[in-house]
Amino acid sequence: MSQQENYSKKAQELASLVLKQETRFNLNTSDKFDIWLTHPIFGLIAFALVMWSVFSLSQIWIGPWLSDLLVGQLEILAELITSIVESYEVSPLWSGLLTEGIIGGFIAVIGFLPLIMVLLFFLQLLEDSGYMARVALVFNHYFSHLGLSGASIIPMYIGTACSIPAIMSTKTIKDERQRHMTIMLTPFVPCGAKLPVIALLLSVFFFEQAYMTLLVYALAVLVIYLSGLGLKYVFNPSSKSHQMLVIELPEYKTPSLVLAFNSMIERAKEFIKNAATIIVLMNGIIWLSANFNFQFQMVESAQESMLYFISSPIAFLLIPLGFGFWGFAAAALSGFVAKEEVVGALAVIFVFSISSDFDVIGIDRAREALAGIGGLTSLSALSFLAFNLFTPPCFAAIGAMKSQLKSNKWLLFAVGYQLLVGYVVAMIIYQVGTLLFTKQLAQGWWASILVLLIGIVNIFYARRKVAAHG
Amino acid sequence: MGDWIVGGIVLTVYAAIIYILIRRHQKQKSVCARCLSIQETPSWIKDYKNEGLK
Numbered sequence: 078m079s080q081q082e083n084y085s086k087k088a089q090e091l092a093s094l095v096l097k098q099e100t101r102f103n104l105n106t107s108d109k110f111d112i113w114l115t116h117p118i119f120g121l122i123a124f125a126l127v128m129w130s131v132f133s134l135s136q137i138w139i140g141p142w143l144s145d146l147l148v149g150q151l152e153i154l155a156e157l158i159t160s161i162v163e164s165y166e167v168s169p170l171w172s173g174l175l176t177e178g179i180i181g182g183f184i185a186v187i188g189f190l191p192l193i194m195v196l197l198f199f200l201q202l203l204e205d206s207g208y209m210a211r212v213a214l215v216f217n218h219y220f221s222h223l224g225l226s227g228a229s230i231i232p233m234y235i236g237t238a239c240s241i242p243a244i245m246s247t248k249t250i251k252d253e254r255q256r257h258m259t260i261m262l263t264p265f266v267p268c269g270a271k272l273p274v275i276a277l278l279l280s281v282f283f284f285e286q287a288y289m290t291l292l293v294y295a296l297a298v299l300v301i302y303l304s305g306l307g308l309k310y311v312f313n314p315s316s317k318s319h320q321m322l323v324i325e326l327p328e329y330k331t332p333s334l335v336l337a338f339n340s341m342i343e344r345a346k347e348f349i350k351n352a353a354t355i356i357v358l359m360n361g362i363i364w365l366s367a368n369f370n371f372q373f374q375m376v377e378s379a380q381e382s383m384l385y386f387i388s389s390p391i392a393f394l395l396i397p398l399g400f401g402f403w404g405f406a407a408a409a410l411s412g413f414v415a416k417e418e419v420v421g422a423l424a425v426i427f428v429f430s431i432s433s434d435f436d437v438i439g440i441d442r443a444r445e446a447l448a449g450i451g452g453l454t455s456l457s458a459l460s461f462l463a464f465n466l467f468t469p470p471c472f473a474a475i476g477a478m479k480s481q482l483k484s485n486k487w488l489l490f491a492v493g494y495q496l497l498v499g500y501v502v503a504m505i506i507y508q509v510g511t512l513l514f515t516k517q518l519a520q521g522w523w524a525s526i527l528v529l530l531i532g533i534v535n536i537f538y539a540r541r542k543v544a545a546h547g
Numbered sequence: 548m549g550d551w552i553v554g555g556i557v558l559t560v561y562a563a564i565i566y567i568l569i570r571r572h573q574k575q576k577s578v579c580a581r582c583l584s585i586q587e588t589p590s591w592i593k594d595y596k597n598e599g600l601k
Contacts, residue, residue, distance in 0.1 A: 175553055
């Protein structure tokens with residue numbers, strides 16, 4: 078044994094001794110907690126319990142109560158404006174555009190602001206306490222199964238707020254295939270803009286059931302995992318370039334209420350800015366196209382409107398998903414501008430708002446509109462929610478994907494893959510759910526099988542293409 | 548008269564929104580400023596990203 082080998086062996090023995098000593102004697106309280114909270118299974122259970130508590134507080138206890146207060150005041154103002162407009166005998170174009178397009182759509186979206194604010198407040202508390210860094214470690218364990226490195230966790234975590242900075246942050250991933258996979262999977266994380274859609278559909282069809290919100294997030298994790306397996310098959314990422322997640326876990330500390338409050342207010346401001354600009358503009362466009370024909374004459378029935386003609390062909394494709402009504406197709410389309418707009422569009426098309434009686438009357442009125450006119454059931458509402466969550470993100474996020482993928486071909490593949498995943502997830506929920514609950518095949522079941530086959534063939538084709546181009 | 552007042556208000560609201568959106572678009576170019584401004588990146592992510600970009 079050479080002198081160098083001898084030194085190397087001694088160094089290894091010394092390092093191993095130091096590590097053993099560290100483990101035996103230097104476990105502080107934080108380390109003891111971490112053994113459980115970063116465990117692949119117990120960590121996941123702990124995370125589910127924590128999130129269930131957060132969702133219960135934000136969606137059932139504090140959020141709706143604050144929503145009552147806010148929307149109650151806004152509706153008084155809206156009624157005042159409506160009565161003034163009516164007293165002037167204004168033409169239906171201007172009065173409808175103002176009361177239903179601008180005010181109605183704005184209130185429908187802003188009504189969910191308190192729920193989102195409370196949720197963000199508690200998430201900020203968790204972040205500040207040092208817990209969320211542990212959650213990243215828990216998920217790192219599962220990501221390695223997908224051939225993804227720990228570096229992919231960070232964009233996904235950022236994606237809970239917004240997909241755009243999340244996609245931009247994939248720059249740090251060195252391996253190109255892993256980077257491409259992360260860019261394609263990150264938009265499946267429910268971002269802040271998708272929260273009003275989740276809150277509306279769950280509060281209307283699954284009233285006061287906090288576990289449903291938790292289930293939706295669990296579904297998102299499952300979709301990321303399974304679609305990640307699909308992408309792993311296509312890309313076959315190199316295990317040699319595995320990038321380990323090395324992060325310094327911050328010490329646990331009492332979270333700052335002031336910091337959480339300030340962060341919540343900042344995000345609320347941005348949400349209001351967005352609702353007052355892009356959402357109001359889109360609501361106006363939707364109201365005009367739902368009430369006028371191509372000759373710009375006001376129509377008596379929505380079936381004669383521009384929006385009906387534009388969204389009907391798409392609605393036909395949505396029949397196997399359980400929501401083949403043109404209004405849902407139009408709302409899903411408007412979601413590509415901004416995901417919050419799905420709520421605004423539904424409110425404008427079906428003419429409802431979550432009123433000051435958030436607990437009972439508002440919910441009933443919304444359910445009456447969505448179920449009575451659109452034929453939405455609890456199952457198809459869940460399918461519609463999944464479709465909006467897992468189809469491609471808003472145009473701004475697609476722009477970010479383009480800038481990071483640096484190729485129109487890859488962008489087309491990514492958008493196509495996300496469309497396929499969103500469609501298939503919604504289809505499975507509706508078709509399998511119908512079969513389980515009614516023991517009958519749902520409408521369009523044959524189309525579902527066709528879509529699945531097309532999807533599988535495309536994945537095989539994409540793998541061959543990727544393998545051919547190295 | 549009512550049409551002129553309400554129509555004027557509606558058109559002013561939309562003109563203001565379009566102006567704000569164009570201004571925001573010019574500032575942010577292709578990236579959504581809303582998202583970047585609200586994103587308070589936690590310190591442990593910042594450290595990680597800085598390390599990764601070296």
